Amino acid sequence: MMKYNYILLILSIVILVGCEDYLDRRDENSSFLTEEDIWRDKNKINGMAFRLYDTMEWFFESRYDYNGRQSAGGGKNYGNSCQFSGEVLNTRSVGGNDKVMRGDWVAAVNENFANPDFQMAWEDMWEAVYVSNSILYGIDDVTSDVMTKDEKNQVKGEAFLFRALGYHELSKRWGAMPYIKEKIFPETELNLPRPTYKQQITDIVADCDSAIAYLPKVSYLNDPVMMGRMGKAAAMALKSRALTTAASPNYTVNNESDTELWEKAAQAAWDLIKLSETSDKVGLYQGDYNNIFHTEPGTIEGVWPRYYEPSRPSSNLYFHTWLWINIGGYAGLSPTQELVDLYETADGWPITDSRSGYDDQNPYENRDPRFYKNILYHGSTWSKFSENETIDMRTDPLGVDRTTPNGADFGNSKTGYLVRKMLPDKWNSKKYNDSKYINAPYIRMAEIYLNYAEAVNEAYKNPNAAVPGASLTAVGALNAVRNRVGMADVRPEFTTDYAVFQERVRNEFQVELCFEYHIWFDLIRWRIAHEKLDNYNFHGVKIIDDASAPTGVRFERFEIPIERRFEEKHYRYPLRLGDLQIFELPEMKQNPGW
Template sequence: MIKYKYIILFLAVLLSVGCEDYLDRTEEGTGYSTEDEVWRDRNAINSMAYRLYDTLGWMFEIRVTHPDRLRSGMGKNYGCIEVFSGDVIFKRSLAVHNAVLSGDYVTALNQAFGNPDFYDAWYDNWELVYTTNAILDRIDGVTTDIMPQSEIDQVKGEALLFRAFAYHELSKRWGALPYIKTKILPETDLNLPRPTYKELIADIVADCDAAIKILPEVSYLNHPVNMGRMGKAAAMALKSRALTTAASPNYTLNNQKDTELWEMAAAAAWDLIQLSQTSDKVGLYQGDYNNIFSTEPGTIEGVWPRYNLPIAASRDLYRLSWLWRNIDGDAGYSPSQEIVDRFETADGWPIDHPSSGYNEQDPYSNRDPRFYKDILYHDAPFAKVSDSDRMDMRTTPLGEDRTAPNSSTYGNSATGYFVRKLIPEKYNKKAYNRTVYLNAPYIRMAEIYLNYAEAVNEAYDNPNAMAPGANLTAVDALNAVRNRVGHVDVRPEFTTNASDFREVVRNEFRVELCFEYHSWHDMLRWRTAKEELDGKVFHGMLITDDPSQPTGVRYERFEIGQPARVFDDRMYRYPIQQSDLEVYEAPKLTQNPGW
């Protein structure tokens, strides 16, 4: 791939002084001297498409592994939005976490080295806008004597898809922004007014539809050359996610329900579900749940995939974000008691329901099967140095896995739990020195089923309704996600009206997609973050020996030693850097309310 410096124009990354336009510079060793020469070279054109994927590093720096973080600068994994949501606790004091948890987004925005979600998401997505427009400006002029039509279509489809992606990621944080569709030149007028969110989503959908129409493959799963490139299923998935976001209360006019957008969201999700019913490239994976995240080379679940090279425990274990110090990791993200409590009982009751039979002194029995796949809890079977190992999370006497329980030391559990979901089985430096693939899909098929369930329920005020032409109700879609891991159907008590089912759907998002960097932005789009976070103190589980209890230990919830959270209404949008508004002379791009 041709290497080149970032392009600096409006709202793009200012990495160094005197940056040059990639297409107008002579690349060492290539002999290119003009833009026209680049556009007559098949490899160079494909390299521009590959650059689009490189720009996604900010998003994957903290998802599962650290290679992207290492490429872009140690420390950027610190800005973990799983901490922002409260789904995990990180006891080490970090500026970006402290800022967000206290409501100080302005400080968070200025943490260039430690915050992908605020800082890199802004600049890198504007770079994507620049780069995609530069590609779209010339790609239609490429002829089949330079590259096959299928490759022309692939590059054009990728440019359309990544432009839509950039605006989706920008808008869900900063609100609707001007949708620039032409190549950006030094003389381009960038003082553009904000569109409405409904106008913006129309542009995003148009780009997704155009990409769907021309991308040559459904998916490049197992493709010997193009594996990891996006097919039409990825564009369909982004369309589903973007419409589901646009229809949500945080983005509609006056935060009121927009039935038309929910109907569009339901139709978009159904289109991909329908495709998956006959495709061997995309679908709801029916094998071992863990294989979705660590199998070679991936599964049909990853409709927008992300593949890393195999990672050896002996050399690269530190790169796995969820491993803890006792097995030579160094992350120390600990699930909160609040996310643990979201897992239902095995027969489908919330644990606080009178019919659940939940026993506070035997809390890990009889739970949703995903609980055992996602959470490492006291006495959980988990091979550390031998196949017969079990997790010892006792506080006193000190267990094997908590060298400093509930302390400020990071790299260990602060809550009595660890994440299991994204950790391959039998993988650590101490005993299981394996090389494994680690996959972190940006969008997987389960989310599309959840989008469909939510959108149908909201569009038709009925969990037992279907989108036009569909063969699944909203309840059916939710049950498909639950059943594939052996969980029971949604209890009929919760499927009789839209309001009750809405709460089930939202909990299903939190459980099925936990630790996959959804919760924070779901709380924002639903406008539930203030209710869920403001004034909130999160909890862990204190575990001590007690022979009088059914499991031989006593379980006691305790408050994590951190200040109460702050969340007010202005925090549903991120602030724009004042310097961007001033330096680029864009007064029509108004600051978000309250900032």
């Protein structure tokens, strides 16, 4: 029999349901609990469910610093997938981030400082699996005097949901993993063969369906007691995301299109869209785009919400690293010219199209409204001390706020752009130093519409097709996302051909979901990351005084050399060599190329 020290105990954690010798004894004067004690106490049962939510704390982290819980201790690592994908560049060299970009992923997964995407994902998602199985082992035996049926179903649904989440996040990085569905005991045999990805998605979908069946409510938006816990919509959203991932070329047999999975992905997305049409708890938010990320306690957009407590600019760990130094931040992650160029003109033309009327010397006029919501560029408004201040990004030195020069070699812009998305207006440590809610959903409704548009187009090779019985075409889904911010419909020139529309769908994912830790995994699932990233240098823009130019400055695109590699082996993360050796798992084969 395998050791009890399987993958889950790599974590070296003590959780409410843990080692058997911990649970099975309680000295007369000891504070230790038996397992029976836990299942007789509603608060302790809910405590196990809350532990599941805790396993998500690494999501959206660009600077990881949590003493005493993770292997990083107090370490910090500024690596994140928005840098890996080329959406942003860091203004300084950071070890773990640089290792990922230059393709040295073995070093990245063994990094002493915690790299959230390569290290915390592995540890926390196995913990989610372990805790979920422990809950499912005992929850059915909880008596009605301890929890009502709905209360039990809530916890049971969360366990199924987080087990599915764990395997989705693990498998999209490391490939399919043995799907453990039982509580782990010392005698449990765990040296199991790795399944195919299609087998994996079958289990993930089954867990999502169980979560949908058990969770009592659609969503707990605005609920005075249950706010923050997941309802059916979250499970439906994860099912949509997981099936969209599984149907994509990186995860299918021989990397070929899998029509059956695309049809299932389209249906899963439509099921949630249809639900949203009659729900006041989930849907495509129609108000100010910024409110999706800045409203307390959130909007209907967040089908899998994630909440922060109100915080000041200097105290919010995640967003602190997106702020540039002159308003109280420390990293100043800088959008690349490549990302900026993805924003169409306001009437729907790609700026590379000769019909667009785009002028590279007046580049910020007449663009997609989301450009102005997401990107800070030369001349854009940002209040630091007064209402109508503008960003001065003129070169020399690049990106330094010229009203308050700063001598730091990092913390400003590397590209001539700064991030606006998810940062509330007037949120800085200068004059407007007040607390704000900043809530970036794990999954939001716009993604579900994009999943639907992509899946329908891929399944039926027709942009104007729809799921049987659905009232929404792939084109209609894309337009719904665009129209709610005042963006024009996809131009008819792009809606008659499968391949042309595919390109517009992929562009829409990158524009709508930029900076939300999404695009890296899209490039991987589409199997185009090697085309976009390998040996590629991204660009910025120099902004130089020139009285003869239309805007009084001249814009010059320039290359920013950074060693970057993405080869065939990088479509799967490497397993840590120490895990394979220490935990004696001969069936847990290393991924190809590593």
